[in-house]
Amino acid sequence: MDTKWRSFFAVVFASLFGLTLSVSLIATNIENQLFNPDVYKKAILEQNVCERLPLIISRQILSNSQTNDNGNIFGLVLNAIDPQNLENFIKLIFPCEAIVTSVFSGIDQFFDFINGKTPQEAVSLAIFKQTGRENSKLAVEEFFKSLPDCTTTQILQIGASALLGQENGNNLLLCNPPEAIREVVTLPLLYLVDSVVQDIPDQVTLVSKIDRLMKAIRTARIVLTWSPLLPLAFLGLTTLIAVRTWRNLLRWWGYPLLAAGISTLVISLLVSPVVYSLLTMLIFPNLPVNIVPEAVDLIAGTLAGVSKGLSQPIQYQSAILGLVGLGMVLGERFSRPK
Numbered sequence: 001m002d003t004k005w006r007s008f009f010a011v012v013f014a015s016l017f018g019l020t021l022s023v024s025l026i027a028t029n030i031e032n033q034l035f036n037p038d039v040y041k042k043a044i045l046e047q048n049v050c051e052r053l054p055l056i057i058s059r060q061i062l063s064n065s066q067t068n069d070n071g072n073i074f075g076l077v078l079n080a081i082d083p084q085n086l087e088n089f090i091k092l093i094f095p096c097e098a099i100v101t102s103v104f105s106g107i108d109q110f111f112d113f114i115n116g117k118t119p120q121e122a123v124s125l126a127i128f129k130q131t132g133r134e135n136s137k138l139a140v141e142e143f144f145k146s147l148p149d150c151t152t153t154q155i156l157q158i159g160a161s162a163l164l165g166q167e168n169g170n171n172l173l174l175c176n177p178p179e180a181i182r183e184v185v186t187l188p189l190l191y192l193v194d195s196v197v198q199d200i201p202d203q204v205t206l207v208s209k210i211d212r213l214m215k216a217i218r219t220a221r222i223v224l225t226w227s228p229l230l231p232l233a234f235l236g237l238t239t240l241i242a243v244r245t246w247r248n249l250l251r252w253w254g255y256p257l258l259a260a261g262i263s264t265l266v267i268s269l270l271v272s273p274v275v276y277s278l279l280t281m282l283i284f285p286n287l288p289v290n291i292v293p294e295a296v297d298l299i300a301g302t303l304a305g306v307s308k309g310l311s312q313p314i315q316y317q318s319a320i321l322g323l324v325g326l327g328m329v330l331g332e333r334f335s336r337p338k
Contacts, residue, residue, distance in 0.1 A: 010242035018256035043305030050096035092139035150175035254328030261322025
């Protein structure tokens with residue numbers, strides 16, 4: 001091949017190597033990180049889910065009770081509980097360890113399905129329900145112990161309400177009753193807790209909502225997985241055409257690596273906001289209309305953490321790639337004969 005044409009094709013292939021290397025680096029990291037459950041677990045832990053989730057559950061319960069308030073026992077009991085006491089009560093039912101275990105188990109099940117490790121098309125909530133059943137009675141007892149002792153007037157009011165069949169339970173849950181009447185007083189709250197836990201579904205089905213999306217994701221992942229082969233092919237062609245000496249290798253490898261590193265580093269600064277926007281477009285429209293703002297903030301913070309966790313490896317790798325390219329370019333220049 002003529003030297004002129006050899007140089008032309010070498011420049012073309014070297015340019016394509018740098019371009020495809022940058023795209024492949026981003027694509028590979030997206031495939032490795034976006035479908036890695038550990039990235040989401042880390043983002044959730046950074047959002048202090050143990051402290052925030054009981055608050056979210058309590059606000060959601062109060063919001064639902066106000067929307068569906070029909071004067072039943074649920075509304076009466078909830079109206080008698082201070083929001084802070086309700087949050088503390090939920091912490092007793094669902095301790096931090098149980099919350100983390102349940103959330104992490106759901107994440108693992110979801111990504112096992114997405115990654116094709118299991119045909120299970122739903123996320124099980126069995127651990128969450130079991131924890132609620134086991135801790136409900138103890139939580140009720142601890143809740144009443146945390147309240148101030150009932151005065152004589154309050155005890156008489158409780159007795160009068162029970163005898164007359166009055167539905168006003170405001171004094172019922174604002175004090176710690178004596179042991180003699182504790183069992184009777186705690187029954188409404190126990191009934192409420194057992195009913196709420198029983199209403200938690202055994203599992204959440206996924207396929208009906210993400211079936212079409214899953215097909216697109218699996219096709220895209222195949223392309224992302226094999227993307228590194230393209231820059232390797234262009235690197236091989238560049239080497240075959242242009243590399244004859246070690247200085248040639250430093251030149252024809254160094255400049256594409258330096259360009260790919262710099263361009264990928266610049267692009268990586270946009271990866272986090274772009275991924276965050278895409279995730280919010282996929283998730284937020286499918287959230288329940290009555291979800292409380294605290295839950296939305298937790299989801300948004302988690303998605304922001306995932307997006308940040310996705311971009312950081314790209315930035316580190318592109319910086320290393322650029323430094324390697326810079327070192328090769330400098331090595332080629334200093335090795336030139338004087």
